[in-house]
Amino acid sequence: MATKEVVGESEQIASDTVSAWDSLLQEIAHRPKRATERKQDRAKRTEQQILNAALRVFARDGISRSRIADIAAEAGISTSTLYEYYKSKEDLAYDVPLSHLAEFFESYHANAASRTSARERLLLYLVMSADYAREHAEWARLLYLEIWPSVFVSDTELRHSIDDFTRVILFLVKEGVAEGWVSPDRNPYETVALLIGGVNQLIITWLLYRKPKNLTRAGTEMAERLIAMLENEVRR
Amino acid sequence: MATKEVVGESEQIASDTVSAWDSLLQEIAHRPKRATERKQDRAKRTEQQILNAALRVFARDGISRSRIADIAAEAGISTSTLYEYYKSKEDLAYDVPLSHLAEFFESYHANAASRTSARERLLLYLVMSADYAREHAEWARLLYLEIWPSVFVSDTELRHSIDDFTRVILFLVKEGVAEGWVSPDRNPYETVALLIGGVNQLIITWLLYRKPKNLTRAGTEMAERLIAMLENEVRR
DNA sequence: GAGGTTTTCCGATAAAACGTCGATTTTATA
DNA sequence: TATAAAATCGACGTTTTATCGGAAAACCTC
Structure with a gap:
């Protein structure tokens, strides 16, 4: 949290950061729907x-x-x-998956408002991903098991939304570097892959085998572990 | 590495472990082919x-x-x-992907022979996964982007082979616990998800966007980082 | 190496799923 | 309630998947 002594440029940056965050999520949660809308x-x-x-x-x-x-x-x-x-x-x-994805972003945006640090926001993001998949298993199965990786989604509204999913994490990882709990020596894209990969693998395993039984708990555990691991990398 | 003082049961265990390792990879690399083989x-x-x-x-x-x-x-x-x-x-x-998968296991088995610790074997496994995908991009694209997650592979020869991929890592993680560099307090399945997830996410990103440019290097970096992270969890 | 058997291959065709079009019904609106 | 626009549907053409019976090639035995 910014102290009162810090003013000028630093203040500016903090304010920019907040607004960048909000506009990122605004943009992501309200991507333009299909051009031709139904009349009746x-x-x-x-x-x-x-x-x-x-x-x-x-x-x-x-x-x-x-x-x-x-x-x-x-x-x-x-x-x-x-x-x-x-x-x-x-x-x-x-x-099909688009509306749910937008709903997830919106729901996350609302919940993240009360979190001030990138660390807390990232934790929430990872936890909510797993939990949302559990709550909407049909959707998750379609998205994670059939569509996410598919090459042919390129140049689709959906591909943009999936990329957005990554962009949010990338944003938070970079903020994490600024906050000092993510190592600046690591490629942020690698860090993103690590985070998304771990959580997604967990979700995929759950979708395929219904193991672990309690996905919410496992997701929380995984998210906390991943972040703790990142923190371990800097303090040495 | 076992010291000379350690004999008896301990020796026995070490020997058992080695043989379990070999028979695991034997089994995996030589899964029975389809029942009806062509005659001509x-x-x-x-x-x-x-x-x-x-x-x-x-x-x-x-x-x-x-x-x-x-x-x-x-x-x-x-x-x-x-x-x-x-x-x-x-x-x-x-x-289609089966023969390559078997080839990968065989190639890995050969290369792993010179590595004595589970740590080195795990590192090699993760690095080789990424590198094999780069070398056989068509195959990797089919397997990672289209087939791996598909639910309908269940009860297929292929599903067994994919599960084998996981089993090897699980085996090595458990050995890692025995060797003392993997935390015994963590669910080994979670650790496996973490490892596979990170590397696979890297491979998938490469297949979709050809980024990072040098997958071999990125894979090595990711694998080393993952293992270092696991080691960080125990030394505190 | 001829005769008989099995294995492999293919053309013709059936079955199934995809996709189009014009006619008809419903809705919005003035 | 007349009219135009929007939405729906049944009939039909096209594409793709899958089957089947017989021809051709390989194999085996004497």
């Missing part, structure tokens, strides 16, 4: 039904085994109507 | 051509966009012949 209420409802149905079917059967016809049926519409909304199965699959 | 040489060649063609096409187009007809053409056979070998595209996709 009925259509908005239909769109939502499609997304819900798609999430269920994709999570149950996997994207490649899922059939457009099944999703349409589940949504209570005809196959051809679905094509009015999405031009292909791939297109649909890449749109 | 011509057919064996055809099978190889299919696998090579499939790797190329899958890596280029992604599994879901790839067409069986394209793979067959690339392999120089008819579509129906391909179906004599694999009952579906999915089946084929899950068989």
Whole structure:
């Protein structure tokens, strides 16, 4: 926390940092939706039904085994109507996780407001990632097991959102260096890979085998451990 | 390294450990191939051509966009012949990475022979994982970006092989506890997730963005850092 | 090396899933 | 309530996956 003695440039930086943080999360949580929005209420409802149905079917059967016809049926519409909304199965699959991802960012932004240090914010971020996956297992299964790594998401709204996920951590790691608890000698990108990798691996294992049983607890433990490890690197 | 004074039970354990290690890698590197093996040489060649063609096409187009007809053409056979070998595209996709994976285990086993401590063996394992991915980028792209997380690999030969990948690390982590450089207070599965996660995230990032430019170097750095972090946890 | 058997290969075709289009119904609005 | 725009759907064409029966090649035995 900045002391009152510190003024001028330092103050400026602190203020810049706060605003940079807020605008980063603002931008991330409210990425522009698709250009063409539906005009009628009925259509908005239909769109939502499609997304819900798609999430269920994709999570149950996997994207490649899922059939457009099944999703349409589940949504209570005809196959051809679905094509009015999405031009292909791939297109649909890449749109499904977006709303949840935005919701996660928003929820995180709200919760992070009370945390002042980058250290606490990072801890919260990692813990919340795991917990959100547990709460929304269908979504998580789709995102982590089927879509995240896929190359073909490039140049998609979704790829940007996934990259945002990384950007937040990168931002906090750099602040961590400024705060002095992250080693400045380490490549920040490497540190990011370390953090995301550890947590994601935990989530993936849980999605595949339902182990560890308590993902929230395991996520917290992992997050605390990772941060403690980073701190250990500087104090020597 | 065991001192000469230590004999009897301790010696026994050391010997058991070595043999457990060797038999683990033996088992892993030589998992039984598919039950029905081809009888004629011509057919064996055809099978190889299919696998090579499939790797190329899958890596280029992604599994879901790839067409069986394209793979067959690339392999120089008819579509129906391909179906004599694999009952579906999915089946084929899950068989493709296997031979490379076995090769990796074998290569690792050979290289690890000269390393005596679990620490060195673990380091080598992590470094070699990254390096093998760099050397066999098409294979790595298929395995890491498309298949590894997929739920539907369950009950497949491939899933066993992927689990083997984890088992080796788990084995070494437990030995690390015995050797005293891994904290016994930590859940070994968590430690494994940490290690695999960090390295895999690095590999995935490289496959997607070709960053970091030098994967071998980055992999070595990451592996050394991870192990140093584990060591930091015990010395306090 | 001829005859018989098994293995491998392929063309034709069925089955399934994807995707399009014009006609029809519903909604918004004036 | 007349009209235009938006949304829906059934019918149909296309693409991709998968099957099957028979031809061709390899193998085996005498």
